[in-house]
Amino acid sequence: MRRGQLRVIEAAVAGVLAVLVLATASRLAYPRTVYVGYSDYASEAAAILKALADRNVLCRTVYGPGGSVAGDALRTAVEGFLPPGRGYRLSVSRLDAGRVVEIYAFESGNFALEKASSSYVILSGCNGVFEPRMVVLSVSGGG
């Protein structure tokens, strides 16, 4: 093989490899970017739930008057921590003998399920009541 031909082959192989590297990099990097974005929403939801728990708001609103969920107060508290433009879905479920029964749910108008990520907290009760319940907060970008 001549020297010139070898250079051409080398250049061609280098070109193919460069394309392969770029293709692989973009394929691996793209879903990662999306995944981290979703995880950020989950972290945001977790941070809001933690802030509400620290202020004992979760306890007082999830087990509201007569044991019912004080939905309006809970929604107001969540909205106070959400950055503007975020959509959200908030639900409270009773965890009863292996069954999950949703007893309260609210979804903001701009909530986009396909762009959402969630966090949840389990509570055992409040003010002497014992009834395990789960609060799920899903956050998304605008719809």
Added chain:
Amino acid sequence: MRRRGQSYVAAMLAVFVAFVALLATLPSVVPLTAVADKVDTALLSVNETLKGCCAHASSEAWKVFYSGKIGGGGGATASAADRFLARARACWSTCRDLIQGYYGLLVGGEPSFEHGGSTLTCKAELSVSKRGTVSKLKWVKSIEMSIVNGETAIKGVFPNKCLEINFTLKGVKPPYVLVEVYFLDVRGSEVYLRNVWKGYLLPVSAEGDAFKYSVRVLIELKYFARCDANKQACTLQYIVKASDDTGACVWVEGGVDLGGG
């Protein structure tokens, strides 16, 4: 020259493989973030359920104590402590199973619960582990209540004689303190525990880590009339119960001389 060309290709292949390997390891880092998020909320759930169990068990202990007083039961305090421990353990057992199930992790360690009427201690040193990630959690709730003896007495004149109770609380974050005052009303063989005052109190002062509260309760004439009728000195028995913002409660018993005789 041919060898040199081959070495170029081999070197580029090595770079390509190394780059792909580097990128391939990145996704394995990403789920760790998700795991960390889950462990964070799991710890929050552990914290919240312990808080709820402590409050629930103390409320159950109060019910036992209360009914023991009405029934004139001797070992009311002991059985209230037993009920507290049993309820707290049962509550935590249910919650631990739920947390392990919903978060897919392992919760290690056992909390300890103790209620002595005027003292309440719920504490836990737990570990939460998932896929090798271990998080430690230390949680303590401790409330202590005591009457300030020298400052608790009957004050005022008829018909506005009232009982001023001064008490201190440790371990309760003001201002959310719900206070209930009960008078023990003994009528022959029957005993009534009358709720004579209920409301939220603000501390009047702080002494170190203890907050001092004061409450004034009007004493109805019937309590004095009964003493006069008996023609002997008599004592008004009272119970003060304090609950924090989670519902965890403690109580103290006291007695004050009504005079008479």
